Amino acid sequence: MSKKHRKTDERQKAGTTGVTNSPDRSAAAARRKAPSSSLWAAATSEIAGTAPALVAAHLPAPVAAADGIVTVAPGRRFDLAEVDANADGSLDKDWAKAALATERARIQALQEKLYAERQRSLLVVFQAIDTGGKDGTIRAVFEGVNPQGCSVASFKVPSIEERDHDFLWRYHQRTPARGMIGVFNRSHYEDVLVVRVKDLVPEPVWQARYGLINDFERLLTESGTHILKFFLHISKDEQKERLEARIADPEKHWKFDPADLVERKSWDAYQTAFSDALTRCSTPHAPWYVVPANRKWFRNLIIARTIADTLEAMDPRFPEAQAGVAEMTVPD
Ligand code: AMP
Ligand code: MG
Secondary structure: OOHHHHHHHHHHHOOOOOOOOOOOHHHHHHHOOOOOHHHHHHHHHHHHOOOOOOOHHHOOOOOOOOOOOEEOOOOOOOOHHHOOOOOOOOOOHHHHHHHHHHHHHHHHHHHHHHHHHOOOEEEEEEEEOOOOOHHHHHHHHHOOOOHHHEEEEEOOOOOHHHHOOOOOHHHHOOOOOOOOEEEEEOOHHHHHOHHHHOOOOOHHHHHHHHHHHHHHHHHHHHOOEEEEEEEEEOOHHHHHHHHHHHHHOHHHHHHOOOHHHHHHOOHHHHHHHHHHHHHHOOOOOOOEEEEEOOOHHHHHHHHHHHHHHHHHHHOOOOOOOOOOHHHOOOOO
């Protein structure tokens, strides 16, 4: 039975379908293979020593995304129109909100171990059209995570200094250090999205970037950074409602950007650019996950669950204590 099917089977046995609280996570953890001790020792000594580490051996293959998320199969032509932005897995909204708290707690506990271990890192990329819900997702999913172990980078229109470097320069500086979870609110993908739609560089320049992005992500992966890429998919009607809500509510005026109305006219061009980026940059080590995102509570739950499952598969561990610590006493 494949991992995905086994998971589904476990959930069905628990009397539920779709996204659930897993019935027995400790059993699942016990089934997982521990890293080979020699590799583990090698990586540990790299931490203590000076050698730059290539710790790809410690990164698990991407986990099966939570039910409801569409994984873009590497090498297959993908069209965003295939995904129903309204999907909600037939879940109950209140139940889903409670389940989100469980997933958050898993993320918090695993993040503490990732931070203590200080060997690998996790990069979580969010892309979406304007009003797609990137900020809200980050707030909902990472609430309660120790801020010391987490960094969020939001990418805006590049500065002159950023434009005077290669397009990946500004992103590479913000990738997570060992032990950290790094969140990208927009990312290097903007350079094949807004840049393409608004014709900001000649076509041969943006065309070459898909391959460069794949190479960049391979470099990160082979250096010990596990990459998760979520595309939040909303419908055109949903965007209209969200923009209207920002206009109607004075407390949301700060979120309203008149430029979003101009960008909305390029809706179709953005959908094409998104579909191309997802097709060309979904790789075995860093696949794209497309999230039905009209229902915020469903979006939050399935993203949180996928992040928690990924951290669990990474299996971070507290470092071994120094010999004799348990017997030590603190002088008066
Ligand atoms: P927001 O995320 O709503 O605060 O807006 C940030 C703006 O920066 C959006 O309009 C993006 O399209 C724009 N932006 C982000 N990255 C780039 C880039 N590499 N080139 C041009 N515009 C960008
Ligand atoms: Mg905006």
